[in-house]
Amino acid sequence: MKVAIGNSLLMGVFLGFYAYAFYFGSVLLASGKESQSKEYSGGVVVAVMFSVVIGIFYLGGAGPHLKAISEAKVAGKLAFNIIDHVPKVNSKKAGLLECPNLKGHVELKNVNFTYPTRQEL
Numbered sequence: 001m002k003v004a005i006g007n008s009l010l011m012g013v014f015l016g017f018y019a020y021a022f023y024f025g026s027v028l029l030a031s032g033k034e035s036q037s038k039e040y041s042g043g044v045v046v047a048v049m050f051s052v053v054i055g056i057f058y059l060g061g062a063g064p065h066l067k068a069i070s071e072a073k074v075a076g077k078l079a080f081n082i083i084d085h086v087p088k089v090n091s092k093k094a095g096l097l098e099c100p101n102l103k104g105h106v107e108l109k110n111v112n113f114t115y116p117t118r119q120e121l
Contacts, residue, residue: 014053021049088116 025045 017053018049021045021052025049 022045025042025048028045029042
């Protein structure tokens, strides 16, 4: 029932547009007005009507592409958030010791690391 109502409304809008286009075109033809030094004719009215209808169909087909563009903008924002993230660990902090003449082997025992985003590790 909903699909039938939707289709009937869509076709009503299309047929209403056709009726209005033919009505207004006949008014322009009867008035004898000129547009850019050309007189209106039946062919011009029909060409304009079909141009508008085809343009509306193409605008309707742009919907999925606009959705893809908005999804790409969200993904780009997330990527730039990751790129611009400043870690809490500062390797240039005062108090770190530098040993330029260190020689030998360094062995680390019982060292635990935690990551701010993954506390369970």
